[in-house]
Amino acid sequence: MPDQLLAMACDLAMPIIDRMAALRHLCGYGLFSGGLYRTQVKANPELMLEVCSRLGLSEVETTLFRSGQNVAESLNIPIPIISQLVAASSLSEHAVSQGFEGKSGILYAALDRHTRAGKRCYARLAKDEPLLSRFFAQRPALDPVNVLGIVLFVVEGAALDRWLVFDGLEQLRLDLKQTLFAYAGISGDDQAEILELVSRSQEQLNQIRAGAIGK
Numbered sequence: 001m002p003d004q005l006l007a008m009a010c011d012l013a014m015p016i017i018d019r020m021a022a023l024r025h026l027c028g029y030g031l032f033s034g035g036l037y038r039t040q041v042k043a044n045p046e047l048m049l050e051v052c053s054r055l056g057l058s059e060v061e062t063t064l065f066r067s068g069q070n071v072a073e074s075l076n077i078p079i080p081i082i083s084q085l086v087a088a089s090s091l092s093e094h095a096v097s098q099g100f101e102g103k104s105g106i107l108y109a110a111l112d113r114h115t116r117a118g119k120r121c122y123a124r125l126a127k128d129e130p131l132l133s134r135f136f137a138q139r140p141a142l143d144p145v146n147v148l149g150i151v152l153f154v155v156e157g158a159a160l161d162r163w164l165v166f167d168g169l170e171q172l173r174l175d176l177k178q179t180l181f182a183y184a185g186i187s188g189d190d191q192a193e194i195l196e197l198v199s200r201s202q203e204q205l206n207q208i209r210a211g212a213i214g215k
Contacts, residue, residue: 002026006047009080010054016081017175023077026051055080082172089166098159101206108209109156113149121208122148128208129201135194142185150184151198152205 008014008022028043045066052062057080065079102108112118126132126144136144154177181191 002044002047006050006054009051012084015175016172017179019081020077020176020179023051023080027077051080055084057083082166085168085172086164086166089168092165093162094165095162100159101209103213107156108206108213109152111213112209113153115213117212118209119145119149121205121212122152124208124212125201125205129197129204131197132201135197139190147184147186147194148198150180150186151194154180155195155198155202 005022005025009019009026011019014022025041026044026047028041030040048066049062051057052065057065061079061083065076067076100107100109103111108118112121122145126136126148132144136142136147158173181187186194
């Protein structure tokens with residue numbers, strides 16, 4: 001099984017999402033519940049290093065990939081894939097003035113995904129905002145807190161003040177967004193609807209956050 005995961009992670013012909021899944025298993029992952037982080041699959045440092053070797057990652061990329069696990073919300077996982085897309089592309093950097101709401105220099109979007117107070121903010125927004133409340137009432141199988149966490153990761157995580165543009169960037173964003181929505185149980189026209197509702201509710205959510213989490 002580990003050898004199959006390694007082969008899949010390094011197979012350039014595989015769909016990116018499948019390679020990401022293989023890398024996630026090699027890097028290990030856990031589940032946060034009941035206030036505790038429980039390991040589900042342990043990281044395999046030897047195979048992580050082998051991925052870096054086979055794909056020709058630079059020393060910096062290798063360090064980021066290997067050291068990021070368990071401290072960066074799995075953000076190290078895409079590094080082997082993105083590094084190859086970047087290496088094969090003509091690059092440009094885009095920047096835009098951007099304002100972010102948060103506490104003590106930490107974005108609300110990061111705080112509320114990992115705190116009880118933050119999750120209560122999601123629950124309150126889903127209850128108090130009439131259009132969101134109706135959306136979830138019509139779809140009782142959905143977990144409002146889980147769905148809002150996923151959608152706000154897409155909405156607020158996309159609000160960067162600068163980013164590197166490379167070939168395949170937009171398709172990568174689309175693939176990851178579709179995978180996140182599928183994980184939350186959102187499909188079809190519901191995706192566009194919940195994105196619009198959440199985008200329009202951000203100011204209201206930030207007011208709720210300020211009261212519950214503080215400035």
